[in-house]
Each structure stands twice: as C-alpha cells, then as structure tokens.
Amino acid sequence: SQQGEEDPQALSIQEGENATMNCSYKTSINNLQWYRQNSGRGLVHLILIRSNEREKHSGRLRVTLDTSKKSSSLLITASRAADTASYFCATDARRTTDSWGKLQFGAGTQVVVTP
Amino acid sequence: EAQVTQNPRYLITVTGKKLTVTCSQNMNHEYMSWYRQDPGLGLRQIYYSMNVEVTDKGDVPEGYKVSRKEKRNFPLILESPSPNQTSLYFCAGFLAGGYNEQFFGPGTRLTVL
Numbered sequence: 001s002q003q004g005e006e007d008p009q010a011l012s013i014q015e016g017e018n019a020t021m022n023c024s025y026k027t028s029i030n031n032l033q034w035y036r037q038n039s040g041r042g043l044v045h046l047i048l049i050r051s052n053e054r055e056k057h058s059g060r061l062r063v064t065l066d067t068s069k070k071s072s073s074l075l076i077t078a079s080r081a082a083d084t085a086s087y088f089c090a091t092d093a094r095r096t097t098d099s100w101g102k103l104q105f106g107a108g109t110q111v112v113v114t115p
Numbered sequence: 116e117a118q119v120t121q122n123p124r125y126l127i128t129v130t131g132k133k134l135t136v137t138c139s140q141n142m143n144h145e146y147m148s149w150y151r152q153d154p155g156l157g158l159r160q161i162y163y164s165m166n167v168e169v170t171d172k173g174d175v176p177e178g179y180k181v182s183r184k185e186k187r188n189f190p191l192i193l194e195s196p197s198p199n200q201t202s203l204y205f206c207a208g209f210l211a212g213g214y215n216e217q218f219f220g221p222g223t224r225l226t227v228l
Contacts, residue, residue: 004157020174029220040206041221042119043158050214088157092215102173103215105158 002108004032004089012112019076021109023089024069031091032065033103036073037086045088047074079113086110117142119220121206127226128196129151136223138206144218145211147180147189148173150221151202158205164189165211196227 007022023032031050035043049056049065049072059089062075064093076083093104119140128134142146148163162228164175164183170173178200181193189208193200203224 033216035219040203040222040224042221043207043217044219045216048214048216077116090158102160102163103217107155107157 004091004104006087006089006106006109008109009064009107010109010110015078015113015115017079017113019079019083019111019113021074021087021111022071023074023106025089025091025104026070027093029067031062032072033092034061034063034072035073035088035090035105037088037108039085039107043088070098076111081113081115084111084113095112096098117218118206119206119218121204121220121223123223125224126155126228129228130197131195134196134225136193136204136206138191138223140188140189140206140208140218140220141187142210142218143186143207145186145207147206147208148217149179149189149191150199150205150207151175151200152200152205159219159220159225161191161204196225198227201227203223 004023020025024026034046037043047058049063060077065072088108090103090105124138127183145166149161150158152158159175161179163180165172206220211216
C-alpha cells in the first residue's frame with residue numbers, strides 16, 4: 001500500500017510563480033525524500049529530510065516536515081518551464097541502520113509550468 | 116559516468132514468453148531494487164537485493180524472479196508474462212549505510228499482449 005499521498009494530483013502554473021505540493025504519510029519515518037520524474041524517465045533524487053529536521057533548502061527547493069501531522073511540503077520557487085515534471089515523495093520507515101529501509105512512494109503530483 | 120542502465124528500454128511481447136530485463140550499475144551499490152510504475156499507483160517495489168546472493172520480496176513480487184550473482188547486475192525475470200505485467204519498470208541502486216537515496220535507471224516500458 002502507498003505510504004505517501006501527494007496533493008494536489010496536478011498543478012499548472014506560470015513561469016516565475018511558486019509551486020507547492022504536499023505529502024501525507026501514515027507511519028513513523030526515518031526520513032522523507034522527494035524525487036522528480038520527467039515524462040516516462042527515471043526518477044531523480046531531489047532532497048532528503050530526516051525525521052529530526054523541520055526544514056531544508058536546496059537551491060530553489062524548500063522542504064518542510066511536520067512529524068506530528070505526518071506531512072511534508074515541497075516548494076519550488078520562481079518556477080521555470082524546465083521544472084515541468086512529476087514529483088514524488090517517498091518515505092523511509094527504517095528503524096535502525098541494520099535494517100534495510102524500503103522506500104514507499106506516493107502517486108505523485110504532476111506539475112506543468114507554462115512560459 | 117555514474118549510472119544505472121537497463122535493457123531493453125522498450126519491449127513488446129506475448130503472454131507466456133519468458134523474458135529478462137537487465138539492470139547494471141557502476142556505482143558499487145550494495146543495494147539494488149526493482150519497481151514497477153502504474154498510473155495512479157506510484158512506484159511499487161517488486162524485489163530488492165542487499166548484496167550478492169541476498170534478495171528478498173518487495174510489495175508486488177508475484178510473477179517475477181530476480182538474481183544477484185554479481186554486485187553490479189540485478190536482472191528481473193518474468194518466467195511467464197501476463198498482460199497485467201504491462202508496466203514501466205525501474206531498477207534502482209543505493210549505498211549501504213546511507214539514507215536510502217536511490218539512483219534510478221531510465222526505465223523499461225513493457226507491453227505484454
């Protein structure tokens with residue numbers, strides 16, 4: 001079953017605007033990751049936030065994590081046409097470094113950025 | 116260049132005809148994994164491997180087999196493909212002791228008629 005659920009399913013914005021998408025999950029996690037997928041291609045890792053972190057930045061990306069609400073958000077600032085892609089959150093529920101952590105992916109948010 | 120490669124990238128086959136999708140990585144990853152991606156369902160894990168000769172089932176292993184005889188290769192085998200295995204398949208690798216950040220191959224689009 002899916003652990004992460006992204007919202008919205010689809011998002012259409014203009015270049016220069018910000019894009020925000022949310023991810024909710026069900027069980028305790030070790031970390032949460034965001035991936036991008038260009039149409040029909042492999043996923044590319046964007047950013048990882050650990051369960052003891054609340055916010056993280058990477059370039060134009062900002063990720064927040066609220067473990068009390070079991071939710072995360074990904075903000076893309078000043079979007080560009082090249083940001084058009086599907087974005088997935090993935091949760092790692094691994095408890096110890098000895099146990100292999102299975103990533104659970106959500107169904108994704110499809111983002112279209114028009115020039 | 117560090118990468119995960121898959122072959123073939125596209126495959127159309129018929130029900131019951133055994134096929135193998137290869138996956139190879141040059142990043143010395145201990146862990147490798149196979150996923151299938153279907154519309155509205157995200158990625159679901161089929162099998163994973165923690166090292167050579169160590170494999171285990173993921174969430175949707177039925178109808179698939181894997182092997183890990185060498186560290187760099189992790190083929191996915193469909194002994195008797197069926198139409199419900201029509202999907203987009205991804206192989207991924209990652210390092211032990213890290214945070215499970217996965218490096219994905221380009222994908223294999225499989226159609227079973």
